Amino acid sequence: MNDITLTREEREAKLEGLGCRRKRVEDIRFTQGKGNYVDDLKLPGMLHGDFVRSPYAHARIKSINKDAALKVPGVLAVLTAEDLKGVNLAWMPTLAGDVQMVLADGKVLFQGQEVAFVVATDRYAADDGVVAVDVEYEALPVLIDPFKALEPDAPVLREDIKDKMDGAHGPRRHPNHIFEWTVGDKELTDAAFSKAEVAIKELISYQRVHPSPLETCQCVCSFDKIKGELTIWGTFQAPHVIRTVVALIAKLPEQKIHVISPDIGGGFGNKVGAYPGYICAAVASIVTGKPVKWVEDRIENLTATSFARDYHMTAEIAATKEGKVTALRVHVLADHGAFDACADPSKWPAGFFNIVTGSYDFPTAYVSVDGIYTNKAPGGVAYRCSFRVTEAAYCIERAMDILAQKLGMDPAELRMKNFIKPEQFPYHSALGWEYDSGDYQTALNKALETVKYEDLRKEQAAKREAFRRGETREIMGVGVCFFTEIVGAGPSKNCDILGIAMFDSCEIRLHPTGAGIARMGTKSQGQGHETTYAQIIASEIGIPAEDITVEEGNTDTAPYGLGTYGSRSTPVAGAAIATAARKIKAKAQMIAAYRLEVHEDDLEWDVDGFRVKGLPEKFMSMKDICWAAYNSVPPGMEPGLEAVSYYDPPNMTYPFGAYVCVMDIDVDTGVYKVRRFYALDDCGTRINPMIIEGQVHGGLTEAFAIAMGQEIRYDETGNVLTGSFMDFFLPTAMETPHWETDYTVTPSPHHPIGAKGVGESPNVGGVPAFSNAVNDAFSFLGSTHIQMPHDFWRNWQAAKRLGVTG
Ligand code: PCD
Ligand SMILES: [Cu+]
Numbered sequence: 001m002n003d004i005t006l007t008r009e010e011r012e013a014k015l016e017g018l019g020c021r022r023k024r025v026e027d028i029r030f031t032q033g034k035g036n037y038v039d040d041l042k043l044p045g046m047l048h049g050d051f052v053r054s055p056y057a058h059a060r061i062k063s064i065n066k067d068a069a070l071k072v073p074g075v076l077a078v079l080t081a082e083d084l085k086g087v088n089l090a091w092m093p094t095l096a097g098d099v100q101m102v103l104a105d106g107k108v109l110f111q112g113q114e115v116a117f118v119v120a121t122d123r124y125a126a127d128d129g130v131v132a133v134d135v136e137y138e139a140l141p142v143l144i145d146p147f148k149a150l151e152p153d154a155p156v157l158r159e160d161i162k163d164k165m166d167g168a169h170g171p172r173r174h175p176n177h178i179f180e181w182t183v184g185d186k187e188l189t190d191a192a193f194s195k196a197e198v199a200i201k202e203l204i205s206y207q208r209v210h211p212s213p214l215e216t217c218q219c220v221c222s223f224d225k226i227k228g229e230l231t232i233w234g235t236f237q238a239p240h241v242i243r244t245v246v247a248l249i250a251k252l253p254e255q256k257i258h259v260i261s262p263d264i265g266g267g268f269g270n271k272v273g274a275y276p277g278y279i280c281a282a283v284a285s286i287v288t289g290k291p292v293k294w295v296e297d298r299i300e301n302l303t304a305t306s307f308a309r310d311y312h313m314t315a316e317i318a319a320t321k322e323g324k325v326t327a328l329r330v331h332v333l334a335d336h337g338a339f340d341a342c343a344d345p346s347k348w349p350a351g352f353f354n355i356v357t358g359s360y361d362f363p364t365a366y367v368s369v370d371g372i373y374t375n376k377a378p379g380g381v382a383y384r385c386s387f388r389v390t391e392a393a394y395c396i397e398r399a400m401d402i403l404a405q406k407l408g409m410d411p412a413e414l415r416m417k418n419f420i421k422p423e424q425f426p427y428h429s430a431l432g433w434e435y436d437s438g439d440y441q442t443a444l445n446k447a448l449e450t451v452k453y454e455d456l457r458k459e460q461a462a463k464r465e466a467f468r469r470g471e472t473r474e475i476m477g478v479g480v481c482f483f484t485e486i487v488g489a490g491p492s493k494n495c496d497i498l499g500i501a502m503f504d505s506c507e508i509r510l511h512p513t514g515a516g517i518a519r520m521g522t523k524s525q526g527q528g529h530e531t532t533y534a535q536i537i538a539s540e541i542g543i544p545a546e547d548i549t550v551e552e553g554n555t556d557t558a559p560y561g562l563g564t565y566g567s568r569s570t571p572v573a574g575a576a577i578a579t580a581a582r583k584i585k586a587k588a589q590m591i592a593a594y595r596l597e598v599h600e601d602d603l604e605w606d607v608d609g610f611r612v613k614g615l616p617e618k619f620m621s622m623k624d625i626c627w628a629a630y631n632s633v634p635p636g637m638e639p640g641l642e643a644v645s646y647y648d649p650p651n652m653t654y655p656f657g658a659y660v661c662v663m664d665i666d667v668d669t670g671v672y673k674v675r676r677f678y679a680l681d682d683c684g685t686r687i688n689p690m691i692i693e694g695q696v697h698g699g700l701t702e703a704f705a706i707a708m709g710q711e712i713r714y715d716e717t718g719n720v721l722t723g724s725f726m727d728f729f730l731p732t733a734m735e736t737p738h739w740e741t742d743y744t745v746t747p748s749p750h751h752p753i754g755a756k757g758v759g760e761s762p763n764v765g766g767v768p769a770f771s772n773a774v775n776d777a778f779s780f781l782g783s784t785h786i787q788m789p790h791d792f793w794r795n796w797q798a799a800k801r802l803g804v805t806g
Helices: 008-015 067-071 081-086 123-132 186-194 239-250 276-288 298-304 389-407 411-418 440-451 453-468 529-541 569-596 622-629 689-708 761-779 792-801
Strands: 047-053 059-065 075-079 091-093 099-101 114-120 134-139 177-184 198-209 218-224 229-234 257-260 292-295 307-319 325-335 365-372 379-381 474-484 504-510 516-520 548-552 603-605 609-612 615-621 641-647 656-666 672-682 740-743
Touching (some): 047 123, 047 276, 067 075, 075 123, 075 276, 081 276, 091 239, 114 276, 177 186, 198 389, 218 276, 229 239, 229 276, 239 257, 239 276, 307 389, 389 411, 389 474, 389 761, 411 440, 411 474, 440 453, 440 672, 440 740, 504 569, 516 529, 516 569, 529 548, 529 569, 569 609, 569 615, 569 622, 569 641, 609 622, 615 622, 622 641, 656 761, 672 689, 672 761, 689 740, 689 761, 761 792
Parallel strands (some): 229 257, 307 379, 325 365, 516 548
Antiparallel strands (some): 059 134, 075 114, 091 099, 198 307, 218 229, 307 325, 474 656, 504 516, 504 641, 609 615, 656 672
């Protein structure tokens, strides 16, 4: 029986379901220092591993002498590529179809590359051992500038594949060439350009950056010789994929590998791939028979694990004089570093970069991407954007502003004029995507009204006049960005990782007392899945969210799933949760019908239970149904109440948003102030508005960091110049602007609850909004494009180039 003293609204509120600003349940342990991270794990007899890393960006290894290191008290072993060859693990496959050295085999290809792995009784002894390993190098010519990679006399980096002219993604033109990927109609696009009334062309670079989560990458590997089982605790965004990869390369039966991701201190894409540290710790544990821990330090994390971006995009737009776009052409030089270890679905060497037509109705478009090798760390992870989407959004949003400038048109007006219209959805883009839903006009109008856009432009015009008259040294920029994201990888028809379709999963098990546990193939790194996933279940089956425990990250207990990145958890696992819940509800309905002695069709769902149509007093709550499931199910029915769902999404989801940034820049110092930042996001049905706001705040802070300061920079000989937080910009509360958030709701038509992802959106939309603001500020001085990052020094340099300061 339901509690008749409660109103319908009160019963609904008790569930804390969809739309509720439910407080994050995981924060109770996080805010009290009771989280359980990899480095908290201490096993009896545990050893510690640490790497000897290359000081050179490109060098031949003449010799490695371990003798002195092995004499250091506490040092037990020093592994090199020669040792790994014995177990066939000197090289490992990458997610992108390339191979990568685990430990330097004959040569090193980037500064910080792993050369030897020292195993010792504690971390200090391991470090002493690292210093004592004597490596003799012979320096080789270094390739840092991606634009020189394909020159005939460029140094050959990958000697292992120099004659292999057929790569994982088709033919290669040069030993440093990885792939050429093209999409779109070249002929039609070229033809549109040849008759274009107006055209723009600009090299838009998106610098190399790094996700730098607060917790670095780490693992503990423990091999049980008796059982022949390997347990790996690690900072993995995709634990199941790691288990499968380990099974494949270590040739261990998959059920004898246990991968556990405990609490994770931020991932941001950095923890998707497999790193040499994992392999070395596993081998070291197998060799020594003891658990081995490997924990990166900050410098190692910044210089050797996966970078992001490093895309050099030459963008061209063709348009009519009235500002109607007619074609888009983009060539990308993609710097992948020493190995192609990009974390993309297997068939997508440049990720979903073909979302580059953005929110606009381009009749035709053509994109070509050349991937190349350089003497830099490998990687190419998302860093809060699914698979090169932020690069694409930056490219089109800068290019639209440049076009507006050339046409003498307002950038918001140009966008409005070219938007895909609501009635065009589902919309087939010229580059092959089917946008599921959108209402761009409404969102942009709401944004422009809220920030009083027209007044801002008037103020800017007045300020420019004042600047010209010498009354102020400050210039004002208004950055507009309208982005379309593509998240939820992905449909098995076009998305897999190493051949595994990119579905995700959920298993729900309800207990007799009306409480339960739910497990998924995804893994929260701070996003709050324990809170939000329970909300989906609460709304679907009427069990309060607080009575559902959400568990992720243990491959022994969770159903197989592809993990959390690319904002795929809500679109894919979120859908699996709803479909699993619906299976439970269907069985619950049969049980209720049996107990209420009516036909199933005579029942209707009412918040937290089933009611007999027309007989409101005949009601059975979900809680009571749970009990009944364990003692009196209909004859022939299995007892219990649980369900599993593996969800293969029919399409991606396409969140979007309208962002506006208002900035003032002092031309004599380059110092900027972000006066206002407004972010409107549409992620379809909102599960937890408070968590969404938190996600947007976090994402905008990272976007701010990237646009205004972050860069992994190298000198000509390949030294990393930004290897610590002294040089790599990580904003604190001091620098971070105030964020205003807003929303519209356009549900995804194919998602069971209409939700789209949101975690990445603020990065995708934020970076162009900041960069457009800076560029807009300088535009009246004759500048069309200033490269990121827009730190004080570079702003000042820009002002100097434009002749407005000394
Ligand atoms: N409609 C909606 C959507 C969403 N949501 C929420 O929100 C969140 C998010 O989601 P999504 O979007 O779906 O996502 P995911 O998958 O979960 O996650 C991922 C993301 O997430 C973000 N965020 C975050 N946060 C935190 N705290 N930490 C972290 O680390 C991070 N990371 C980042 C990244 S970078 Mo990549 O990996 O690069 O690709 S991608 C990413 C979760 O909780 C959910 O539930 C809601 O509520 N609603
Ligand atoms: Cu990206």
